Amino acid sequence: MKIASIHGALLDFRRMELLAGGGTALHRLDPRAKLLVTLFFIGTVVSYGKYAVTGMIPLVIFPVVMASLGELPPGYIARKIALLSPFALVVGLFNPLFDRTVLIHLGPLGISGGWISFSSILIRSILTVGAATILVALTGFPAICRALEQLGTPRLLTVQLSFLHRYLFVLIEEGGRLSRGRELRAFGNRGLGIGSFAPLIGNLLLRTWGRAERIHAAMLARGFTGEFHLRRESRFGGRELLFTVGWSIAFVALRFWNLPQLLGRVVTGITS
Amino acid sequence: MNHPAVELCNLSHLYPDGTVALRDISFTVSQGESVAIIGANGAGKSTLLLHLNGVLATTGGEVRINGVQLAKGTLPYVRRSVGMVFQEPDDQLFMPTVHDDVAFGPLNLGLTGRELERRVQESLHRVGIAHLRGKAPYNLSGGEKKRAAIATVLAMAPEILVMDEPTSGLDPHARRQLVGLLREFPHTRIFTSHDLDMVLELCPRTIVLHEGVVAADGPTEGIFRDDDLLARCRLEKPFSMQGCPVCGKINQRQGDMDQI
Ligand SMILES: Nc1ncnc2c1ncn2[C@@H]1O[C@H](COP(=O)(O)OP(=O)(O)OP(=O)(O)O)[C@@H](O)[C@H]1O
Ligand SMILES: [Mg+2]
Numbered sequence: 001m002k003i004a005s006i007h008g009a010l011l012d013f014r015r016m017e018l019l020a021g022g023g024t025a026l027h028r029l030d031p032r033a034k035l036l037v038t039l040f041f042i043g044t045v046v047s048y049g050k051y052a053v054t055g056m057i058p059l060v061i062f063p064v065v066m067a068s069l070g071e072l073p074p075g076y077i078a079r080k081i082a083l084l085s086p087f088a089l090v091v092g093l094f095n096p097l098f099d100r101t102v103l104i105h106l107g108p109l110g111i112s113g114g115w116i117s118f119s120s121i122l123i124r125s126i127l128t129v130g131a132a133t134i135l136v137a138l139t140g141f142p143a144i145c146r147a148l149e150q151l152g153t154p155r156l157l158t159v160q161l162s163f164l165h166r167y168l169f170v171l172i173e174e175g176g177r178l179s180r181g182r183e184l185r186a187f188g189n190r191g192l193g194i195g196s197f198a199p200l201i202g203n204l205l206l207r208t209w210g211r212a213e214r215i216h217a218a219m220l221a222r223g224f225t226g227e228f229h230l231r232r233e234s235r236f237g238g239r240e241l242l243f244t245v246g247w248s249i250a251f252v253a254l255r256f257w258n259l260p261q262l263l264g265r266v267v268t269g270i271t272s
Numbered sequence: 273m274n275h276p277a278v279e280l281c282n283l284s285h286l287y288p289d290g291t292v293a294l295r296d297i298s299f300t301v302s303q304g305e306s307v308a309i310i311g312a313n314g315a316g317k318s319t320l321l322l323h324l325n326g327v328l329a330t331t332g333g334e335v336r337i338n339g340v341q342l343a344k345g346t347l348p349y350v351r352r353s354v355g356m357v358f359q360e361p362d363d364q365l366f367m368p369t370v371h372d373d374v375a376f377g378p379l380n381l382g383l384t385g386r387e388l389e390r391r392v393q394e395s396l397h398r399v400g401i402a403h404l405r406g407k408a409p410y411n412l413s414g415g416e417k418k419r420a421a422i423a424t425v426l427a428m429a430p431e432i433l434v435m436d437e438p439t440s441g442l443d444p445h446a447r448r449q450l451v452g453l454l455r456e457f458p459h460t461r462i463f464t465s466h467d468l469d470m471v472l473e474l475c476p477r478t479i480v481l482h483e484g485v486v487a488a489d490g491p492t493e494g495i496f497r498d499d500d501l502l503a504r505c506r507l508e509k510p511f512s513m514q515g516c517p518v519c520g521k522i523n524q525r526q527g528d529m530d531q532i
Contacts, residue, residue, distance in 0.1 A: 017368030018408060140368070166366060173362075173410065214363040217327040221356045222428060223380030225348075 014169060016080075016133075019072060020140030026070040031139045031147035033240035037247045038135040044251040045127045051116045054260040056123050061254075062247065063130040070138045080133045085125045141165045159226055170215065171208045178204055275339030276300040277432050277460040278324060284332035285319055285484075293319040295484045297333070306454075306461040308471040308492065311481035312506035317436070317464040318359055320481065324434050324462070325354040337432065352381070355430025359437050361417035365409035370401065370420050373409055377428040395427040400449055414441045422450070435463040439470055468510035472496065480505050 020027070026034075041062050048056055067077055136144065145158040145165075178200060278301040285294040293316045301307050309317050322328040323335055326347050335342040337350045358364050367373040374392045383391060396402040399419040404412065409420055418441050425433070438454070439447045447470070454461060454474055465471055471478060471492060478495050480488040482505040488495055495501065496509055508514075 014368070014408060014410065021369060021372075021406075211363060214358070214360070215366050217322075218356075218358060218364045219366065219376075220347075221325050221327065221351055221354075222377035222424065223348075223351060224376075225380065 015076065016137050017140055019076075019137040020143070022071060022138075024070050026066065026138050028234065029243060030234040030236045030240045031143040032150055032236055033243045034135055034139050035144060035147045035151070036244055038131050040248055040251060041131050042128045044255050045124055045131075047255065048120070048124070051113060051120060053116060053119050053123065055258045056120070056127065058254050058259045059127055059251070062251075063127065063134055066131075066134045066138065070134065072134065072137050077130070077133055077137065081126055081130050084129045084133070085122075155226075166215070167208065167212045170212050171204070174207045174211060175204055178207065275303075275336075277303050277305065277338060278462065279336040279339075280323075280333065281336075282333035283320070283323060283330055283335060285316075285323065285328060286331045287319075293484050294323075297481075297484075297486055299479060299486065299489055301460060301462060304458070304460055305477065306475045307463075308475040308478045309462065309464045309481060310466075310468065310471060310478060310507060311464075311487075315481040315505075316484040317481055321356065321434055321436050321462070321464060324432075325351050325356050327356070352428075353431045355425040355428050355433050357422050357425050357433075357435040357438060359440075361414075361421040362410075364421040364424060365417060368408060369405065370396070370407055370409055370412070370423075371405040373420065374405075374423050374427045377424060381428065391427050391429075395423040398426055398453055399423045400446065415443055415446055418442060419446060419450075430459070432460040432462070433457055435461075437465055437467075438463055439465060439467045468496070468508070469512050472510045472512060480507070482506075 041059070045056065045059060066072075067074060139147075142162055142165075145162045148161070149155060149158040182200060280297050280299055283294055283297040284292070286292050297320065309320060311317050319328065323330060323342075324337070326335075326342050330342075337353055340346050340349060342350050365373050367376055371392060374395055375388060378388050378391045392405075393402065396405055399422050401416060401419050401423065404416060404420070409417060412420060418438070422435070422438065425435075433454075435454075438450055442450060447467070451470055451473060454463075461474075475492055477490065478488075478492040479486060480495060480501065487505050488498070488501055496513055502508060
């Protein structure tokens with residue numbers, strides 16, 4: 001695959017920051033509320049058992065509702081999830097190999113525990129990555145850091161996080177430029193071998209370091225004292241409380257009543 | 273206030289790799305003055321400017337801004353007083369939108385609400401990019417980035433404006449606009465430029481750097497007429513002071529100056 005296309009896909013991430021500038025009610029909601037609910041959602045997803053599959057499906061309602069009320073472009077969010085989920089999936093990929101106990105018999109076909117837990121991990125990663133992506137697209141990274149701080153995370157940590165986030169983009173941009181320069185001068189395919197990669201990476205890190213430093217200088221030159229000020233000041237009011245409590249109740253309910261199973265029982269109860 | 277705006281005493285700078293970029297630089301710039309710093313590539317102009325708001329620390333000598341010596345404790349004051357436009361606009365723009373970027377400085381100064389909005393709009397208008405306020409800085413053209421970078425500094429309403437090659441990469445119209453803007457700027461201005469016509473137009477005084485030392489410091493017109501000095505420092509006369517290549521006639525402006 002071409003580096004340029006990876007670069008493009010990653011640069012596309014910056015669109016997330018633009019989306020966060022939107023004006024829907026969800027955008028205006030205090031970041032703390034969105035952060036808490038998302039964390040609670042992720043906690044709920046993670047708390048399911050190893051073989052849970054159908055039980056988690058109703059949770060999809062959260063990302064879907066948030067994305068549509070926040071007027072986020074569904075295709076874009078889906079692409080981001082597809083790009084990020086594989087990292088989580090790598091972990092799950094080994095499960096079918098290790099866990100071969102057959103759990104479900106569909107006629108002659110036996111589905112092993114490995115495959116079920118694999119699907120479980122797949123669903124989990126889609127749900128958590130989706131929720132996190134939507135949180136960032138609705139709130140913006142600086143505001144999330146600020147919310148973390150207001151919720152008691154040490155200042156040092158949140159400032160580090162904000163910088164990490166900024167430098168990530170710097171790294172991506174520098175990487176893009178560097179790879180373009182390399183491709184343009186590597187006539188045909190010669191010189192594009194793996195051999196030219198090592199110095200490239202070293203160069204990339206040095207350049208990123210240098211630029212990050214100059215950007216930091218520019219921030220200091222404009223009165224930066226370690227705190228990102230936000231234009232949208234908000235407070236945790238009644239709407240936030242309603243939002244947080246409402247979703248929390250929904251998650252708890254979905255967690256303890258396996259909705260598809262209940263439905264199934266109702267349906268089979270009727271038919272039998 | 274009778275302190276000079278900027279005062280450099282025996283300023284030297286040695287980069288960690290051993291390059292001596294500046295050697296024993298001393299000069300003062302008085303309040304309200306407009307000064308150009310010129311010199312060939314690598315002469316040390318950018319290095320010099322980066323000392324004026326403490327981005328680089330001196331390795332010898334001292335810097336005073338409005339009489340206040342630059343030191344760790346005075347950095348916040350100095351940075352509030354000196355607005356700096358870097359040579360590379362990509363280093364200066366880091367927020368998700370142009371508007372956010374311009375608002376970054378005033379927010380740090382404690383501005384909010386209406387006042388903040390007004391500051392941002394005004395700065396964007398002054399450099400003619402109000403229509404780009406919602407765009408992402410990394411999606412702008414080179415010249416647009418440059419103008420956005422200038423807006424971010426104007427929004428801070430600095431007392432001393434320092435710009436590293438403000439007109440590089442601008443189209444003629446934007447350049448003209450910027451020259452007008454700089455001319456009207458009421459406070460102290462210091463900038464480097466390879467655009468010597470702009471220097472001639474805006475700065476009564478010019479400082480020539482050559483290999484890290486001050487080669488000349490004086491009235492701009494005198495410096496541009498010193499052919500030896502220009503040749504020694506790898507500089508050329510501004511176009512407006514060169515003869516017309518077609519008819520050989522010296523420009524009107526030059527004629528005026530010869531009468532002075
Ligand atoms: N970070 C650095 N480390 C080492 N040497 C440096 C560094 N930055 C600049 N230099 C060197 O210091 C000298 C002065 O550089 P500077 O950037 O100040 O030049 P300049 O006058 O601004 O040139 P230009 O007109 O090209 O912008 C050059 O010889 C350069 O190679
Ligand atoms: Mg320079």
